[in-house]
Amino acid sequence: MTTDITSTQESPPPRSEPPVEPPQGKIIPAPRVFWPSVVLLVLFVGIALIWPKQLDSVLGKANDTIIGQLGWFYVVIVAGFVFWSIWIAVSPMGSIVLGDPEEDPEYSMPSWFAMLFAAGMGIGLVFWGVAEPLNHYATPPPGTGGSEAARAREAMDTTFLHWGLHAWAIYVVVGLAVAYAVHRKKRPVSIRWALEPIFGDRVKGLLGDFIDVLAILGTLFGVATSLGFGVSQVGAGLGHLGIAEVSEETGSVSTLLLVLLIIGITAIAVVSVASGVDKGIKILSNTNMLVAGALLLVVLVLGPTSFLLGDFVQQIGSYLQNFFKLAFRTFAFQGGDGRTWLSGWTTFYWGWWISWSPFVGVFIARISRGRTVREFVAGVLLVPTLVGMLWFSVFGGSGLHREIFGAGGIIDKEGAVSTDLALFQMLDGLPASTLLSIVAMFLVIVFFVTSSDSGSFVVDMLASGGNANPPVWSRVMWATLEGTVAAALIVVGGAGGTGLSALQTMAILIAAPFSIVMIFMAWGTAKALIEEHGEIVHGRRRRFRRSITREVKADLTDFIRSVTRRERRDS
Numbered sequence: 001m002t003t004d005i006t007s008t009q010e011s012p013p014p015r016s017e018p019p020v021e022p023p024q025g026k027i028i029p030a031p032r033v034f035w036p037s038v039v040l041l042v043l044f045v046g047i048a049l050i051w052p053k054q055l056d057s058v059l060g061k062a063n064d065t066i067i068g069q070l071g072w073f074y075v076v077i078v079a080g081f082v083f084w085s086i087w088i089a090v091s092p093m094g095s096i097v098l099g100d101p102e103e104d105p106e107y108s109m110p111s112w113f114a115m116l117f118a119a120g121m122g123i124g125l126v127f128w129g130v131a132e133p134l135n136h137y138a139t140p141p142p143g144t145g146g147s148e149a150a151r152a153r154e155a156m157d158t159t160f161l162h163w164g165l166h167a168w169a170i171y172v173v174v175g176l177a178v179a180y181a182v183h184r185k186k187r188p189v190s191i192r193w194a195l196e197p198i199f200g201d202r203v204k205g206l207l208g209d210f211i212d213v214l215a216i217l218g219t220l221f222g223v224a225t226s227l228g229f230g231v232s233q234v235g236a237g238l239g240h241l242g243i244a245e246v247s248e249e250t251g252s253v254s255t256l257l258l259v260l261l262i263i264g265i266t267a268i269a270v271v272s273v274a275s276g277v278d279k280g281i282k283i284l285s286n287t288n289m290l291v292a293g294a295l296l297l298v299v300l301v302l303g304p305t306s307f308l309l310g311d312f313v314q315q316i317g318s319y320l321q322n323f324f325k326l327a328f329r330t331f332a333f334q335g336g337d338g339r340t341w342l343s344g345w346t347t348f349y350w351g352w353w354i355s356w357s358p359f360v361g362v363f364i365a366r367i368s369r370g371r372t373v374r375e376f377v378a379g380v381l382l383v384p385t386l387v388g389m390l391w392f393s394v395f396g397g398s399g400l401h402r403e404i405f406g407a408g409g410i411i412d413k414e415g416a417v418s419t420d421l422a423l424f425q426m427l428d429g430l431p432a433s434t435l436l437s438i439v440a441m442f443l444v445i446v447f448f449v450t451s452s453d454s455g456s457f458v459v460d461m462l463a464s465g466g467n468a469n470p471p472v473w474s475r476v477m478w479a480t481l482e483g484t485v486a487a488a489l490i491v492v493g494g495a496g497g498t499g500l501s502a503l504q505t506m507a508i509l510i511a512a513p514f515s516i517v518m519i520f521m522a523w524g525t526a527k528a529l530i531e532e533h534g535e536i537v538h539g540r541r542r543r544f545r546r547s548i549t550r551e552v553k554a555d556l557t558d559f560i561r562s563v564t565r566r567e568r569r570d571s
Helices: 032-052 052-069 071-090 107-128 132-138 148-163 163-183 191-204 206-240 256-276 277-302 305-321 324-326 336-343 346-366 373-381 383-405 422-427 433-463 472-493 498-570
Strands: none
Touching: 032 052, 032 148, 032 206, 032 472, 052 071, 052 336, 052 346, 052 422, 052 498, 071 163, 071 346, 071 373, 071 498, 107 132, 107 277, 107 373, 107 383, 107 433, 107 472, 107 498, 132 148, 132 206, 132 346, 132 373, 132 422, 148 163, 148 305, 148 324, 148 346, 148 383, 163 191, 163 383, 163 498, 191 206, 191 336, 191 498, 206 256, 206 305, 206 346, 206 422, 206 433, 206 472, 206 498, 256 277, 256 472, 277 305, 277 383, 277 433, 305 324, 305 383, 336 346, 336 373, 336 383, 346 433, 373 383, 383 422, 422 433, 422 498, 433 472, 472 498
16 A cells, blocks of 8 residues: 555645636536537537538548548557556656545545446447457458458457557546646636646636637537447347338438437436436446446356457457557558558547547546545556456457357458447347347447436536536536437438538547647646645655754753753762
8 A cells, every 4th residue: 555645744735726616507607618619519510411411521631631641640649648647657746636635535436437437438348349359350450460360369459459558548648637637726627727737827818718618529529429329329239139120221220210319318318417426427327337247247158258268368468568569550661551541440549539538537537536646547547448358358259259260240241340230249149139139228328328428517517617516507408419419410411421420520630639738738737746746755854854953952952951960960
């Protein structure tokens, strides 16, 4: 157990202004953030509804330029975030408390972990758990060996790269920066204050407004896109079970059903976000983890258990052994094929995680009061990574085992994998497949509700001037707006069509400028932590010198008194 250097009286109090808590239930107190966010969102959705194909074409070209040409930049900075996170955790600064020195964590470890995991990427694991390893197996990264074993191992290594330390390090940078500013320096819950160590009072002006608007739009685009694509998976599951009719022309369920699913999920999210973090979001997050854990255990027991556990152990070693090669892989000598693959997978993922980082980072910061910096980094970086590895080993490993040693059928004759159906196709090979598919759809829905309500909560905090408990009406408004945007764009372009594709591309494009913001956040947080730790160390030295001086003075005084008494006796 590490000694908390900030839990003693020698820890200097944070030198900051008292937090500004906006009044509850009043009008939005941050109009320079709220109104630009609403106007830009409505303007974008209007253009997407009126000119969907033209917008998709323009954004596609911009996306190809940024993602295709800046792949090396994303690779470098995200790898840097991993090393930065580890350095912060193992350094003496890791013992600093995110809050008052004697403060206990606000939430228990299980609830804290459940909320950060569900908000961070729980839905992604369900959505991609089977599909991504099989996609990499069917169409491996350039330069992969031709044998089935080599392709399978590379598929799992690449999946671990995309969902492992790199993804969560992105969340650590934003989450720790905001948590330190909010809980240690007593600032409002807002991205802008994480840059105060670098820019000072300038974060109170237009610079801070721009950063918060950027964070709000990235969160809204990301959550609405995930909601739209997520209901397509639920619809595919209903069609797979014969509950809903699948169109022969489109191969998917009706748009009306998808819109109804969005309405239902949004309604649950509204109730959850209205009840706050301590009730709705916390309860749903704990439910997520229990159901996900049960489904994981059932698939592990009913599937090729020995193979899956062996795959898990082997892949941990393979991931660690090849970590540096994977982390800095840019396919520079693979030509156009390498650039295409990198932009379609790794660079896309780094952009996607960065676009989600304001939402996830602020939410994790909001629930992390009372934890040490080391505890925060370890909890956010290591535990979800291990759980994600286990999830992909069980679900992705089950899909690979079926393709290599079993009946196959998840990868079609053209070598394609249906992302929406892959999970249900894998479950078909297990006993009680219908029940398991129903549980999986329930899990997808609940995970989406959790992402939607926590996303709405974060957006409302940012748009309300950093209020940690924004008014209920505005929480409901943002949650409803997310669902409305997703439903409207599905009506225009269908699930996965031009509307949602444009929304997804916008989220990725916003990640480019926000990646620069993240670099400043990492710099500012390190600067602030180093300065505070220096104050603590210097304070200890001053007190040590004072105590030594006092002891020497006391000893000298006692000696003089004893000599004086002796001289008096002798005289």
